Ligand SMILES: Cc1ncc(C[n+]2csc(CCOP(=O)(O)OP(=O)(O)O)c2C)c(N)n1
């Protein structure tokens with residue numbers, strides 16, 4: 001049997017969890033690209049290439065960084081804003097970078113407004129509406145990120161990147177782990193470095 | 199108590215959907231004397247809901263949220279039923295439990311919060327329907343009282359299973375015929391307030407939600423007594439206007455009609471001797487606070 005790869009979808013209505021298909025999490029200083037464990041810098045380079053070649057590269061900041069609940073969260077917010085500025089300066093003129101918040105996780109009645117928000121219970125709506133082809137989750141609690149990443153893989157062709165503060169995400173197409181403000185800045189550095197080469 | 203906990207990162211303020219900005223800007227958390235009179239002015243006290251138009255549960259929810267003594271240090275535990283349609287709009291931490299498990303979840307939650315935040319006095323408040331509290335969840339309801347768990351249980355008593363179309367519940371009145379209970383109830387309404395008292399609850403109230411000031415008083419008492427002494431129980435009539443064939447505007451009258459002396463929702467209160475003492479202390483402090491606020495107002499208008 002060919003090993004499972006965590007590729008952009010649309011995979012199927014209920015894609016399997018990548019962990020159940022044998023994908024494992026990276027160790028410290030590593031990441032994964034489509035399920036293949038790689039050194040972190042390699043994942044940085046690939047993620048920068050993905051963002052630089054995307055038509056709508058998008059950051060989805062979650063509650064852990066949207067709300068200024070401790071000093072670390074505040075520093076991450078500043079780093080994410082810097083990353084967004086770098087993306088805007090670095091992408092081609094046709095690209096349309098976005099930053100869309102996932103302010104909380106509750107299912108919203110009667111519906112979300114996909115132009116201004118993303119909700120983990122139906123993240124595909126925001127991705128379809130804005131034609132997002134590459135995105136990065138940051139500051140989203142793990143269980144909600146897993147749910148959303150799987151739904152995105154199931155129903156869209158968007159490339160997903162997880163800037164995870166814990167052990168990383170099997171269900172993302174590319175993951176980092178142990179995210180800190182410095183790591184986010186390093187990613188911005190990679191985008192600057194590769195500007196114009198993709 | 200303050201809004202410090204709900205600050206939006208300044209970098210992201212402009213991208214936050216407007217309702218979150220409103221929530222933070224207009225929240226009543228930290229406001230002296232916050233209460234039911236704030237309903238209608240603050241996003242956090244449920245601006246929109248997805249219950250039937252005119253459902254008394256919608257007002258009951260607002261009065262309760264506005265009366266919590268420390269909303270930012272409170273976790274509510276809900277259960278399946280019509281109440282669970284409102285929780286997504288509630289700006290207080292809340293957990294949706296498996297139907298009937300709410301008092302078991304709340305027990306574990308209260309104990310872990312007490313261990314994790316020993317100096318912060320976190321409150322836990324269960325809010326569930328009569329089906330969840332008295333039928334399917336009766337075991338966990340009673341066991342939590344027997345164990346003297348320090349949280350408040352609020353039952354929205356609409357005397358049937360509303361969310362699933364009108365089945366018979368333990369709190370339904372004898373003889374009542376519902377859409378899915380066609381032969382009429384054969385047994386008496388379970389006397390849960392009395393059972394609560396006998397099971398060790400320190401403060402028990404049976405009432406309707408027709409009077410917001412009364413709801414405010416009993417919710418505050420129940421939460422503060424639970425914080426200090428042990429379990430408390432509020433049973434509130436929130437008639438299901440849909441199932442009893444009333445119009446949207448008729449919920450209030452239905453509650454008034456059912457709370458007359460001698461009827462099943464006539465106001466009944468029980469407080470243990472320790473709870474009575476505590477409530478008296480709370481009342482004195484509240485009186486002093488109001489007097490000081492009045493004096494300050496008079497001073498500022500001179
Ligand atoms: C474990 C479990 N059993 C049964 C149900 C089905 N169920 C959903 S709502 C409900 C009745 C709720 O009645 P009540 O607690 O009185 O709340 P109300 O809707 O009347 O406010 C039931 C039985 C469920 N969701 N989960």
Ligand code: SF4
Pocket residue numbers: 249250253254255280356360361437438439440441
């Ligand atoms: S079914 Fe009854 S209890 Fe449920 S929202 Fe409608 S009126 Fe309220």
Ligand SMILES: [Mg+2]
Pocket residue numbers: 279327328329354355356357358359360367
């Ligand atoms: Mg009910």
